[in-house]
Structures are given as structure tokens and as C-alpha cells.
Amino acid sequence: MKKHTYIESEALLERALKVIPLGTQTFSKSFEQFPRHYSPLFIKKGKGCKVWDQDDNEYIDLISGLLPVILGYCDPDVNNAIKQQLELGISFSLASELEVIVAEKLVKNIPCAESVRFGKNGSDATSACIRLARAITGKDHVICCGYHGWHDWYIGSTVRNKGVPTSINELTHKVPYNDIESIFQLFKKYPDNIAAVILEPANSIPPKEGFLHNLKDFVKSKNALFIFDEVITGFRFSKGGAQEYFDVTPDLSAFGKAMGNGMPISAVVGKEEYMEEMEEVFFSATFGGETLSLAAANAVIDKIEKEPVIEKIWERGGALKTGVKKLLASNQLEEIIEINGYEPWTMLMFKDHSNGTLKEAIKTFFMKHMINNGVLIAASHNLNYAHNDEDINNILNVYEKVLSNMAVALDDNTLVKNLDCPLIQPVFSVR
Ligand SMILES: Cc1ncc(COP(=O)(O)O)c(C=O)c1O
Incomplete structure (x- = not known):
């Protein structure tokens, strides 16, 4: 895979910061919440469970817009409902x-x-x-x-x-x-x-x-x-x-x-x-x-009633949770990364390592390498209906690589030395 570059994202952030405090409308989407210089800062478009950033890098998205995206980006049924309503008025x-x-x-x-x-x-x-x-x-x-x-x-x-x-x-x-x-x-x-x-x-x-x-x-x-x-x-x-x-x-x-x-x-x-x-x-x-949002909600509920949306999210969320658990165990990382929560929304909890490496450093390393390998993730798996079995496998393949590299870096005590970006600090601890 081509190494990601974030030249356009960085340039846009510079412009944004001149007119928008923090450069975004949402704390959790701000540059402070992502590994600086190793992560995209703006998204251009999404389709299904994929998004493309300002530099046209492609990702499987595990943030799903901070959880509203339940069917996938640009779901055709929702988009059609919005378009039809748009003709009638907003x-x-x-x-x-x-x-x-x-x-x-x-x-x-x-x-x-x-x-x-x-x-x-x-x-x-x-x-x-x-x-x-x-x-x-x-x-x-x-x-x-x-x-x-x-x-x-x-x-x-x-x-x-x-x-x-x-x-x-x-x-x-x-x-x-x-x-x-x-x-x-x-x-x-x-x-x-x-x-x-x-x-x-x-x-x-x-x-x-x-x-x-x-x-x-x-x-x-x-x-x-x-x-x-x-x-x-x-x-x-x-x-x-x-x-x-x-x-x-x-x-x-x-x-x-x-x-x-x-x-x-x-x-x-x-x-x-x-x-x-x-x-x-x-x-x-x-x-x-406002009617466009109501038309969208109407289409979302219809689809959830007609198709196995929630069942699939549980099933694939379960496969991801089980896979991640196995990889944490095989890399002996269970002491520092826990996976919690229910299948449709599992969360990673990072803990300090006994060698002194702080949990913030471990989380920053994790995000940096997942993102650079094409998985846009914060610290949770926000699944949507568009994540299919192949996407789950691809995500687990990236996990395998990142967790084994993490295990080596922790063994050598080189994780912090090679991080090359500030540590991500939480907005505040909620859960
Ligand atoms: C459980 C819960 N309640 C309330 C809110 C607030 O919702 P909003 O950000 O749409 O105002 C959020 C947002 O993340 C949430 O997770």
C-alpha cells in the first residue's frame, strides 16, 4: 500500500485555524485528537464504510461520523428519500x-x-x-x-x-x-x-x-x-x-x-x-x-425494519471483537489494551505498560499505525451496515500487523522514541 501523505490536510488546517477555533466544529474531530502529521484532518467524501481524505487517501472508517452513520455513507435509500423531499421543500x-x-x-x-x-x-x-x-x-x-x-x-x-x-x-x-x-x-x-x-x-x-x-x-x-x-x-x-x-x-x-x-x-x-x-x-x-432530516429518519427506520441491519452489525461487530481479543492475547498485549462494550459498539481501553510507557503513547502509536494502514479509527469500533465480512477481515489483518509491531516496540522500549508526534490527550474522560 502507498504510504499516506497529508499535505492537503495540513494546508487546509492552516487555513481553517485562521477562521475556525480548533479548525472544526466537534472536539472529537479536532487535530488534537489524532496523531499529528500522521493522520488526515479533513474528509472529502464517503461511500459505504469507506472514506477519502483531503489528499485522496482511502480508509475503512471505524468512526462512522461519531456513530450517526448506521447504514453507511451515501446509503442509496436515504439519499433518494432526501432528494425527493428536497424537491418539495426543506x-x-x-x-x-x-x-x-x-x-x-x-x-x-x-x-x-x-x-x-x-x-x-x-x-x-x-x-x-x-x-x-x-x-x-x-x-x-x-x-x-x-x-x-x-x-x-x-x-x-x-x-x-x-x-x-x-x-x-x-x-x-x-x-x-x-x-x-x-x-x-x-x-x-x-x-x-x-x-x-x-x-x-x-x-x-x-x-x-x-x-x-x-x-x-x-x-x-x-x-x-x-x-x-x-x-x-x-x-x-x-x-x-x-x-x-x-x-x-x-x-x-x-x-x-x-x-x-x-x-x-x-x-x-x-x-x-x-x-x-x-x-x-x-x-x-x-x-x-426540518424535513430533509425527517425524510432521512423515515428511510432509516424503514430499512432497519425491512433488512437485517442490526443483526448484521451485531454479527460483524462480534467477529471483530473476537478477532481483536485473539490478537491481543497472541501478542501478549491484554495487560495494556482491553476491548469492552457490546458488539455494535466496542471500545478499546489503553493502560500504562509496566515498562513505564504511558497509555496515551500506546493509544497514539495504535492510531498512527492503524490509520497509516488504511483504517480510520479512534478508540472504538463504530460499525455500520456497510462493513461487510471482507472489511472485517481487512481490519483484522491491519490489527495483526500493528499489534505485533507494538509488541516489539514495547519489548525494546522504543515505542515512545519512534512515535515522532505529540501524545493524544483525551477531551475528558467520560466512560
Ligand atoms: C450518549 C450521548 N448522549 C448525548 C450526546 C450528545 O449528542 P450531540 O453531540 O448530537 O449533541 C452524545 C454525543 O456523542 C452521546 O454520545
Whole structure:
């Protein structure tokens, strides 16, 4: 394979930085999150599971646009639906039938969904859930677990909380996944003032036996709302999200990412008795009913209903997970790289090596060499329906090469010396 060069990417970054802070709209897509000078910085086009960067280098993409791309880039059914709607108009002066059609499909598929409102980003949906919970309960504090977007109520609880008033930070309490004891303690500390517990139903680790069911019972017993953030798990774990997969129905739920295959659309769904409060709570935006995204969501849901989209993503994600596990074992790298998570979205966790090599160096080495061998990856496997068996094999072949080189570099203690780029630092630790 031709060695990748990033001349056009670098030149475009220089231009971008003059007019765009960080050169991008998304922290996770910024140059700081990729091995500098050894990775593309801009994508020109995508098709299926492949993308081409600014220098026309080709990759199998394991980022899938940070998970919205569930069917693959330029899926013909989604593109046709968007084109047809484009001929009719994008944003109207009143609501359109598409809002009703897509809402009906969400109600049909998602266990807790009796009623629906649309937004554009996942953050719109999670924030709407929180405002709704506060309005319904008359309480202020919130317990959360995972990542829930860029808005004040959540980001105030992280280390990236510049610009968020302290009075807001104090209302949100982050707890680790599976730690029901911390949640009991918070309810003791703020009796009668916790409006909701919101969590990603699953991310890197599985729920302990009974965790989700017990938590739901406890939260309900305290007259608080139980909310699932399904922005990632929705239309990825199953048609009805992780709530269907785990058979636990929350009061409210936020969906986003995969429902539009890359078009900006999200949804708050929930039980009628809670959603009816939306008639009073202010959740309203010019583009809430924008039709191209709704047309895309309509086509995505149809395809997920008709074709084995989710089954294939589980199957191929499983093959990838098993293959990576074997390679980590055969290269004796299990001590420093763990693969976690469920098949449709597995994650790599890097740890410091006993020879002193930092986990950030190991991750930077890993990304640099995967990317240079044609696999665009951060630290997770964000599979989509377009990744076929051959792609999985190709990815595993690249893994084989990169992990064996890594094992040698760690043995020789030359990994850092030969890295030749700054270490990637996380935006903040979420999961
Ligand atoms: C679980 C979860 N919730 C909420 C969000 C926020 O979504 P958005 O970035 O579309 O606002 C994200 C984004 O990554 C997410 O992963």
C-alpha cells in the first residue's frame, strides 16, 4: 500500500485555524485528537464504510461520523428519500405530515415511546428530558452517568466546565456506571430534590445483574424520573434501543445519532403522562421539523425494519471483537489494551505498560499505525451496515500487523522514541 501523505490536510488546517477555533466544529474531530502529521484532518467524501481524505487517501472508517452513520455513507435509500423531499421543500411555515409519520414509527418501535418531539442534536434531546423532569417533579438536582452533550446542565459536571455558572454545576451529580450505592447516597443527601436519574443504558461495561431494573424501581419509589440516554444505543442495539435489548422501560428517553444516518435529527420520546407536559415546557426550535432530516429518519427506520441491519452489525461487530481479543492475547498485549462494550459498539481501553510507557503513547502509536494502514479509527469500533465480512477481515489483518509491531516496540522500549508526534490527550474522560 502507498504510504499516506497529508499535505492537503495540513494546508487546509492552516487555513481553517485562521477562521475556525480548533479548525472544526466537534472536539472529537479536532487535530488534537489524532496523531499529528500522521493522520488526515479533513474528509472529502464517503461511500459505504469507506472514506477519502483531503489528499485522496482511502480508509475503512471505524468512526462512522461519531456513530450517526448506521447504514453507511451515501446509503442509496436515504439519499433518494432526501432528494425527493428536497424537491418539495426543506423548512415550512407550519408542521408537515413527515413529523407525524416518523413519530408514529418511533412509537411503534421504542418501548417507552407513546409520544415524541424532535430536535436536531442529541444534546437537544437530553436537555429537553432534564427540563421536562424538573418541570414535572418541581425538583432541581439531577444524577447522570455517561456523556450527555454540550449543554450547561451536563457539561458543568465535567472538567470542561469553563463558562458554566457554579450554581448550575452544583445541581448535576455524576456517578460511575453500575454504582447504585452512590445513587442511594445522593438521594439521601438531597432528599426530595432529585428530579431525575439519566444514564446511558450501557456503554463500556455491561450492567451488573439487576442494576437497571433495581435502579428503575428505586428511582420511581423516590418520585423521580428514570431516563435513558439512547443517543448512541438507539437504532444500534435494537430497533427499540437498549431499553428493548435489556427489557427495561424508562419514563423518558433521548434518541439521536443513528436515526438520521448522518442527518441532524434527535428525539425526546416518553410516556404520555410525562410528555404531555411538553405543551407547557419550552422546547421549541425553528428547525425542529426540518424535513430533509425527517425524510432521512423515515428511510432509516424503514430499512432497519425491512433488512437485517442490526443483526448484521451485531454479527460483524462480534467477529471483530473476537478477532481483536485473539490478537491481543497472541501478542501478549491484554495487560495494556482491553476491548469492552457490546458488539455494535466496542471500545478499546489503553493502560500504562509496566515498562513505564504511558497509555496515551500506546493509544497514539495504535492510531498512527492503524490509520497509516488504511483504517480510520479512534478508540472504538463504530460499525455500520456497510462493513461487510471482507472489511472485517481487512481490519483484522491491519490489527495483526500493528499489534505485533507494538509488541516489539514495547519489548525494546522504543515505542515512545519512534512515535515522532505529540501524545493524544483525551477531551475528558467520560466512560
Ligand atoms: C450518549 C450521548 N448522549 C448525548 C450526546 C450528545 O449528542 P450531540 O453531540 O448530537 O449533541 C452524545 C454525543 O456523542 C452521546 O454520545
